[in-house]
Amino acid sequence: MALERIVKPHIRELAPYQPGKPPEQLARELGIEGAIKLASNESAIGPSPRAVAAMRSALEGVHRYPDGACFELRARLARHFAVGEAQLVFGCGADELLELVAKVFLGPGDEAVFAWPSFAMYPIVVQGMGATPVTVPLDSDLVHDLDAMRAAITDRTRVVFVCNPNNPTGTSVGADAFDAFAAALPDEVVLVVDEAYCEFARRPDFPDAIGWVARRPGTLVMRTFSKIYGLAGLRVGYGVADPELADYLNRARHPFNVNRLAEVAALAALDDEEHAERSRRVNAEGAEYLTRELRALGCEVWPSDANFLLVRGGEDLFDRLQREGVIVRPLSGFGMPDCVRITIGRPEENERLVKTLARLRQRGAER
Numbered sequence: 001m002a003l004e005r006i007v008k009p010h011i012r013e014l015a016p017y018q019p020g021k022p023p024e025q026l027a028r029e030l031g032i033e034g035a036i037k038l039a040s041n042e043s044a045i046g047p048s049p050r051a052v053a054a055m056r057s058a059l060e061g062v063h064r065y066p067d068g069a070c071f072e073l074r075a076r077l078a079r080h081f082a083v084g085e086a087q088l089v090f091g092c093g094a095d096e097l098l099e100l101v102a103k104v105f106l107g108p109g110d111e112a113v114f115a116w117p118s119f120a121m122y123p124i125v126v127q128g129m130g131a132t133p134v135t136v137p138l139d140s141d142l143v144h145d146l147d148a149m150r151a152a153i154t155d156r157t158r159v160v161f162v163c164n165p166n167n168p169t170g171t172s173v174g175a176d177a178f179d180a181f182a183a184a185l186p187d188e189v190v191l192v193v194d195e196a197y198c199e200f201a202r203r204p205d206f207p208d209a210i211g212w213v214a215r216r217p218g219t220l221v222m223r224t225f226s227k228i229y230g231l232a233g234l235r236v237g238y239g240v241a242d243p244e245l246a247d248y249l250n251r252a253r254h255p256f257n258v259n260r261l262a263e264v265a266a267l268a269a270l271d272d273e274e275h276a277e278r279s280r281r282v283n284a285e286g287a288e289y290l291t292r293e294l295r296a297l298g299c300e301v302w303p304s305d306a307n308f309l310l311v312r313g314g315e316d317l318f319d320r321l322q323r324e325g326v327i328v329r330p331l332s333g334f335g336m337p338d339c340v341r342i343t344i345g346r347p348e349e350n351e352r353l354v355k356t357l358a359r360l361r362q363r364g365a366e367r
């Protein structure tokens with residue numbers, strides 16, 4: 001095909017993002033009915049009823065373009081974080097912000113430094129611009145090795161991504177390590193702190209990355225409504241940065257990148273702190289339950305500050321769970337074929353996972 005000759009080489013070489021299979025696809029492809037999905041770090045308890053009600057009353061207005069400036073959401077978040085309104089950037093999911101950073105700062109010959117294993121979108125957005133990903137292995141506890149990341153920075157480095165808590169390990173860095181790293185970064189490097197899961201973090205010394213925005217221009221802290229707020233299907237995320245950085249990112253985005261329903265739902269979700277609190281609580285209880293039970297079944301489980309667990313449970317665990325209708329995330333693509341990432345679900349989902357695994361172990365023992 002002639003296109004092969006004209007497609008950008010860095011796009012041809014891109015490996016596409018592998019999303020978790022929805023249960024409907026499992027039914028279609030493998031005939032497995034009634035599966036549960038604990039694979040995409042979606043909210044266990046779903047969206048706030050207030051967010052759903054807000055969307056319902058906004059439905060009649062969808063023939064109108066959304067407010068491209070996200071006026072109300074902007075004002076609300078600026079108040080919440082005590083930052084200027086010009087310091088906020090919105091995206092069609094936080095994923096779009098990653099893409100904007102790449103579009104604005106990366107091209108052939110430029111480097112972006114990030115830990116590995118970490119969020120699968122980083123290499124995609126970096127390579128998507130023809131720039132070079134520079135990956136730095138996590139340390140032996142599967143935590144960001146910030147000293148090694150600092151050492152990996154060269155005069156070609158334009159962007160550093162720090163995923164905290166880290167996906168897919170759930171591990172996090174504390175304030176001391178983060179602060180030292182941020183303070184030592186050269187000025188001409190954009191620091192992107194991906195805090196998609198920070199609302200779940202339980203460690204008391206979790207870093208105040210947004211506090212660094214005022215101290216270090218060129219810092220972007222990303223958050224999302226997809227995880228704790230349960231609005232993944234709507235696609236809305238935001239970043240906090242200094243006004244100059246926010247301005248550059250805003251120039252590169254589509255004018256209506258946050259849709260009407262997403263904006264009203266996000267606003268309503270922020271007003272329902274009780275729901276977010278419940279989400280945190282259900283998650284913390286689920287984390288404790290799953291960690292205990294999975295360890296009792298002989299799995300290695302890493303401590304997690306997020307809404308998922310990294311679990312080492314043997315080579316074919318992903319396949320065997322999937323055949324039993326429990327969809328988790330395989331990590332063979334990260335060079336961890338004996339590990340899976342399990343999203344913490346509702347109590348009945350967690351119990352089903354544990355019972356399924358116990359049954360598989362039993363069967364294995366009988367063989």
Ligand SMILES: *Cc1c(COP(=O)(O)O)cnc(C)c1O
Nearest residue numbers: 093094095119167196224226237
């Ligand atoms: C889920 C996730 C995001 C972004 O999610 P959106 O749905 O695009 O807002 C960003 N970073 C990490 C590490 C994630 O896991």
